[in-house]
Amino acid sequence: MPDLGNRAxxxxxxxxxxxxxxxxxxxxxxxxFLSALMCGKKDDALAMTLEQARDRVSQIADSLxxxxxxxxxxxxxxxxxxxxxxxxxxxxGKGAPFTLQFRIGPEGGQWTVRDVSDLSxxxxxxxx
Amino acid sequence: xxxxxxxxxxxxxxxxxxxxLDQIREARLEQNLTPFNAMPYEEDFLKARLHGICAGxxxxxxxxxxxxxxxxxxPWEFQLDMARQVWDESRHSEIYMKLLDYVGSFLGEFxxxxxxxxxxxxxxxxxxxxxINRGLEGLACDVxxxxxxxxxxxxxxxxxxxxxxVLADEITHVRMGSKWMRKLTEGDPERLKKAQAFQDxxxxxxxxxxxxxxxxxAQQIKQxxxxxxxEIDATITIAREARLLAGxxxxxxxxxxxxxxxxxxx
Numbered sequence: 001m002p003d004l005g006n007r008a009x010x011x012x013x014x015x016x017x018x019x020x021x022x023x024x025x026x027x028x029x030x031x032x033f034l035s036a037l038m039c040g041k042k043d044d045a046l047a048m049t050l051e052q053a054r055d056r057v058s059q060i061a062d063s064l065x066x067x068x069x070x071x072x073x074x075x076x077x078x079x080x081x082x083x084x085x086x087x088x089x090x091x092x093g094k095g096a097p098f099t100l101q102f103r104i105g106p107e108g109g110q111w112t113v114r115d116v117s118d119l120s121x122x123x124x125x126x127x128x
Numbered sequence: 129x130x131x132x133x134x135x136x137x138x139x140x141x142x143x144x145x146x147x148x149l150d151q152i153r154e155a156r157l158e159q160n161l162t163p164f165n166a167m168p169y170e171e172d173f174l175k176a177r178l179h180g181i182c183a184g185x186x187x188x189x190x191x192x193x194x195x196x197x198x199x200x201x202x203p204w205e206f207q208l209d210m211a212r213q214v215w216d217e218s219r220h221s222e223i224y225m226k227l228l229d230y231v232g233s234f235l236g237e238f239x240x241x242x243x244x245x246x247x248x249x250x251x252x253x254x255x256x257x258x259x260i261n262r263g264l265e266g267l268a269c270d271v272x273x274x275x276x277x278x279x280x281x282x283x284x285x286x287x288x289x290x291x292x293x294v295l296a297d298e299i300t301h302v303r304m305g306s307k308w309m310r311k312l313t314e315g316d317p318e319r320l321k322k323a324q325a326f327q328d329x330x331x332x333x334x335x336x337x338x339x340x341x342x343x344x345x346a347q348q349i350k351q352x353x354x355x356x357x358x359e360i361d362a363t364i365t366i367a368r369e370a371r372l373l374a375g376x377x378x379x380x381x382x383x384x385x386x387x388x389x390x391x392x393x394x
Binding site (some may be wrong): 013 | 134135137138140142145146148151152155156158159161166170172229230234236237238240242284355
């Protein structure tokens with residue numbers, strides 16, 4: 001849908017509430033997590049992962065290490081209350097681009113990873 | 129082209145975040161929220177509710193299109209009704225995208241789950257319309273009627289009229305479903321029973337743990353929307369009047385209120 005541009009100059013109903021902006025700390029945490037995976041720094045990635053997702057993060061970090069990706073892109077993020085599902089792609093490595101989806105949420109002033117899925121060989125997280 | 133396609137074959141832009149319902153529930157439980165959809169007492173209720181409906185309209189459009197494609201031998205009038213429904217649902221999708229913009233949200237702010245598509249996975253057009261047109265579109269009548277009342281309390285004619293416009297279509301979709309469930313199963317009580325059982329499963333799936341009530345029985349809670357605080361229903365209510373208009377019987381409505389799910393034939 002085309003952006004209506006400067007709303008003050010647009011006729012018709014105007015938004016009744018603001019769009020919720022993601023916390024800058026969360027964006028920073030996402031970058032740190034993706035950087036740790038790209039650089040093969042498994043311990044750094046695990047340090048910001050809750051127990052329930054550590055095995056999966058560990059597996060993914062191990063599989064990515066030899067590939068040496070050098071850039072990451074956040075494809076999309078969607079929230080459930082205060083937790084965000086983040087879909088990201090790692091590129092520039094020796095292998096094919098790697099797509100993953102993870103959930104990140106706040107806990108004790110820190111953003112932690114709670115769930116992660118490897119989407120590189122499936123159509124989407126809906127694939128059974 | 130393949131029939132009865134799996135949910136992950138639905139085309140979505142790369143930037144859409146698709147999440148299985150189980151993972152959404154887990155995320156909600158970890159935040160001490162109910163495992164189902166955003167509840168009226170939550171800050172994001174209106175945004176999340178409109179977003180869920182918008183995603184539902186997309187999947188309903190796709191479902192009607194797939195029903196048209198999956199059953200080429202169905203009567204021509206059935207196919208025409210399904211084609212009309214595709215058109216209706218595409219308009220609804222656009223309306224809800226604009227409503228999301230209106231309340232300060234956008235398509236993609238919340239994840240999309242696969243649960244509605246699971247209701248298309250049956251290889252019989254009678255079951256398909258029983259489940260989608262009577263089960264899901266019946267639920268839509270409930271949710272829309274509640275939104276209209278909420279908008280009235282907010283004094284918001286934009287949401288009220290937009291949703292009322294969509295509700296009028298949904299009522300015709302339910303009637304369409306009832307008509308075709310009967311016509312396609314004429315002289316075949318076993319097939320009718322199967323279609324009803326399929327709808328029962330869907331009613332049960334969306335029974336929200338028996339948490340639906342009549343309008344009169346719904347507790348009221350305060351919710352802040354924009355700069356207004358209004359009292360709204362704390363539960364998802366059953367829209368008796370809209371459902372009667374759509375052709376549900378009193379008995380079917382009572383069963384839903386009691387959380388039994390099971391729907392009788394009529």
